[in-house]
Amino acid sequence: MDMVSDMGTNRLYRAPGESSHQQPQRWINTADITVAHQSNLLKQLNQQRRQELFCDCSVLVEGQLFRAHRNVLFASSGYFRMLLSQGPEGLSDAVNATFDVFSPETFTVILDFIYSGQLDLSSHNVIEVMSAASYLQMNNVITYCKNFIKSSLDISVKDEDSDRCLSLSETCSFTSGAGEETSEQQQQGPCSVSPPPALWTRDNSRSQSSFMGKDLDQDVSGSDLKTNPVSPANELNTESEDQQDPQDPLYTLPGSERRRGRASKRRTPNSTRSSQHEDLDIEEARTKKAEKAEELYATLPPIVGVIGHFNKDSNPIMRFKCPFCTHTVKRKADLKRHLRCHTGERPYPCQACNKRFTRLEHLRSHFETIHQARKLVCRKCKCQVTEETGHVVCEGTRRYRMCTACIQEVGCDTIPMDGLDGANDEPALLLGVDGEEEEDTKRTWMTLL
DNA sequence: CTGGGGACGGGGCCC
DNA sequence: CGGGCCCCGTCCCCA
Numbered sequence: 001m002d003m004v005s006d007m008g009t010n011r012l013y014r015a016p017g018e019s020s021h022q023q024p025q026r027w028i029n030t031a032d033i034t035v036a037h038q039s040n041l042l043k044q045l046n047q048q049r050r051q052e053l054f055c056d057c058s059v060l061v062e063g064q065l066f067r068a069h070r071n072v073l074f075a076s077s078g079y080f081r082m083l084l085s086q087g088p089e090g091l092s093d094a095v096n097a098t099f100d101v102f103s104p105e106t107f108t109v110i111l112d113f114i115y116s117g118q119l120d121l122s123s124h125n126v127i128e129v130m131s132a133a134s135y136l137q138m139n140n141v142i143t144y145c146k147n148f149i150k151s152s153l154d155i156s157v158k159d160e161d162s163d164r165c166l167s168l169s170e171t172c173s174f175t176s177g178a179g180e181e182t183s184e185q186q187q188q189g190p191c192s193v194s195p196p197p198a199l200w201t202r203d204n205s206r207s208q209s210s211f212m213g214k215d216l217d218q219d220v221s222g223s224d225l226k227t228n229p230v231s232p233a234n235e236l237n238t239e240s241e242d243q244q245d246p247q248d249p250l251y252t253l254p255g256s257e258r259r260r261g262r263a264s265k266r267r268t269p270n271s272t273r274s275s276q277h278e279d280l281d282i283e284e285a286r287t288k289k290a291e292k293a294e295e296l297y298a299t300l301p302p303i304v305g306v307i308g309h310f311n312k313d314s315n316p317i318m319r320f321k322c323p324f325c326t327h328t329v330k331r332k333a334d335l336k337r338h339l340r341c342h343t344g345e346r347p348y349p350c351q352a353c354n355k356r357f358t359r360l361e362h363l364r365s366h367f368e369t370i371h372q373a374r375k376l377v378c379r380k381c382k383c384q385v386t387e388e389t390g391h392v393v394c395e396g397t398r399r400y401r402m403c404t405a406c407i408q409e410v411g412c413d414t415i416p417m418d419g420l421d422g423a424n425d426e427p428a429l430l431l432g433v434d435g436e437e438e439e440d441t442k443r444t445w446m447t448l449l
Numbered sequence: 450c451t452g453g454g455g456a457c458g459g460g461g462c463c464c
Numbered sequence: 465c466g467g468g469c470c471c472c473g474t475c476c477c478c479a
Contacts, residue, residue, distance in 0.1 A: 327460090329460080329461085330461080330462085331461095331462090331465085332465085333465055333466070334460075334461080334462090336465095337459085337460090338459080338460080340459095341458080341459070357457085357458090358458075358459085359458085359459085359467095359468095360466095360467075360468090361467075361468060361469080362457070362458070362459095364468095365456090365457085366456080366457075369455090369456075370456085382454090
């Protein structure tokens with residue numbers, strides 16, 4: 001074998017006891033040695049932990065005692081780093097930590113990961129593991145959980161119920177150690193909200209921070225999955241545009257919303273899907289997606305509350321964290337609203353054009369702008385018009401206003417008008433003569449779920 | 450190719 | 465807590 005130049009960790013050295021004079025020379029690849037050594041060391045440590053050998057740290061989780069090695073915990077978790085390095089207690093021989101913010105089962109998963117590199121995620125435990133990892137400041141675990149959830153949120157894909165099983169060991173190699181939180185991982189880390197230093201005490205109770213609902217026992221996706229840290233982002237939008245139905249409550253998903261919105265705009269209102277068979281398909285697909293959204297909502301913790309930051313008096317400000325991204329909001333209602341961008345839920349359909357919206361106000365704005373010609377601007381010359389001078393022009397279900405000059409310029413014969421005397425005549429299809437009927441018609445058009 | 454404008458989505462926050 | 469308003473960013477179309 002030829003001597004290999006120094007390239008990173010993959011160095012070759014002579015075996016101990018062999019001088020350069022001795023023949024034949026035997027070169028040892030240190031990269032292999034390192035991997036084998038790390039693996040062996042981790043196994044030994046894990047074995048010691050299980051046998052409670054040399055364990056110098058006790059962790060109490062909801063009354064259940066876990067024994068571990070402080071140096072291992074120190075190397076794996078930002079939380080334990082802080083805990084073990086602060087004050088004289090951290091230097092004592094017997095170190096204890098108490099947690100009530102996650103369950104013993106969750107901590108078992110975390111501890112097993114620390115000592116083995118194997119993260120035993122399932123749809124049953126992923127949310128709580130992620131929250132615990134967030135609390136313990138283990139960004140790599142958070143990243144894996146995040147990817148796991150993303151993989152599970154494949155709600156835009158029709159009829160793709162096949163389980164995707166990828167073991168963590170297959171898709172990523174992980175070294176549980178001090179170097180675990182690389183800058184890249186930190187950037188990827190989904191949790192921007194970390195347990196604040198002020199709360200890094202040795203007795204953390206749920207009352208301090210209702211970090212998350214604990215009794216999450218439903219399935220995220222309906223099937224247990226192993227973490228796939230590689231896949232997720234583009235899996236969310238694998239459905240082709242043409243498969244989307246504007247009547248679908250889950251019409252679209254974040255990232256592709258506007259494109260799909262445009263797609264719907266290009267469709268004629270009474271589109272070509274007229275056969276009963278197609279309608280049934282659409283209905284079926286819609287039902288499936290609605291079920292998935294419900295399922296998704298059902299998996300959410302009741303409240304995912306975190307301490308966001310501190311006010312000027314150093315009092316923690318409670319915020320609500322989205323379980324699917326890093327976003328936090330002040331109010332639970334805002335979180336509920338935000339979640340629609342993950343579920344793709346669009347509960348507000350426009351009866352005029354079948355386009356669906358995430359919010360009533362968006363539907364109303366759309367309806368008034370597109371179907372009611374509420375904008376008092378001439379579409380052609382952009383001049384300001386009034387209710388009287390702005391003639392309502394009808395174009396399919398779309399209505400807009402044009403000033404008298406532009407009307408005359410284009411020619412009345414070529415423009416489908418709702419009424420030559422202008423704005424007091426609302427679009428006949430939409431609105432009646434008087435206000436009451438207008439409101440009734442509007443309600444009919446904007447059928448809200 | 451580019452800039453302007455329309456339509457829409459989403460966040461913050463008030464009522 | 466829902467409704468609503470305001471604001472900003474993004475995408476797309478069009479001149």
